[in-house]
Amino acid sequence: MTPITPVYEAQASATGGRDGRATTSDNKIDLKLSPPKEMGGTGEGTxxxxxxxxxxxxxxxxxxxxxxxxxxxxxxxxxxxxxxxxxxxxxxxxxxxxxxxxxxxxxxxxxxxxxxxxxxxxxxxxxxxxxxxxxxxxxxxxx
Missing domain, CATH: 3.30.300.20 (K homology (KH) domain)
Known part of the structure; x- marks a missing residue:
């Protein structure tokens, strides 16, 4: 593995797994998550x-x-x-x-x-x- 020195790092967190919410530490992304219909979900979220x-x-x-x-x-x-x-x-x-x-x-x-x-x-x-x-x-x- 080639080591790198990051010039930028993004941080995001998820709660609830595939049926939850994903947010970035700067709050620029705040998304409802849901499995697609093909995987038994509602498909209403990302x-x-x-x-x-x-x-x-x-x-x-x-x-x-x-x-x-x-x-x-x-x-x-x-x-x-x-x-x-x-x-x-x-x-x-x-x-x-x-x-x-x-x-x-x-x-x-x-x-x-x-x-x-x-x-x-x-x-x-x-x-x-x-x-x-x-x-x-x-x-x-x-x-």
């Missing part, structure tokens, strides 16, 4: 998979932008670029639950080969990608 998908997609798009500052041969990320993260949760064959992620990038004006190269460069930089690599299935697709 769930952890939605939060993970939101964070991963935003971070991944930022990583692609940062990659272009390191490698000038990469195409610039267009202003209307969009990354969508689809996070799936389901039972594992051994025990408990597991996740899988599909990242899809819409990069208007960039040909497929260059868009794929840009996605792979972002994947090498993104801390979410580092955290998930070798732990869960993550697929990258150009939309």
């Amino acid at each position: 769930n952890p998979e939605q939060l993970f998908a939101s964070g991963y997609s935003a971070c991944f798009l930022g990583a692609m932008k940062f990659a272009t500052t390191l490698d000038k041969s990469l195409p610039k990320v267009p202003a209307d670029a969009k990354v969508t993260a689809t996070v799936g949760i389901g039972p594992r064959p051994d025990k408990g639950f597991g996740l899988k992620v599909a990242l899809s990038a819409s990069l208007p004006g960039i040909d497929r080969a260059e868009a794929e190269r840009l996605m792979h460069a972002g994947d090498e930089i993104c801390p979410y990608s580092h955290a998930t690599r070798g732990n869960i299935e993550v697929t990258l697709t150009v939309a």
Whole structure:
């Protein structure tokens, strides 16, 4: 494991588990949590998979932008670029639950080969990608 010295730390707490509340220490996030209907819940609140998908997609798009500052041969990320993260949760064959992620990038004006190269460069930089690599299935697709 490569040690890091954080330049920023976020802190959030949850009460009640999947049927509770999540808040950040600065109170910028204060969400009702509930399991999705597919998992027996009401689906009326946010769930952890939605939060993970939101964070991963935003971070991944930022990583692609940062990659272009390191490698000038990469195409610039267009202003209307969009990354969508689809996070799936389901039972594992051994025990408990597991996740899988599909990242899809819409990069208007960039040909497929260059868009794929840009996605792979972002994947090498993104801390979410580092955290998930070798732990869960993550697929990258150009939309």
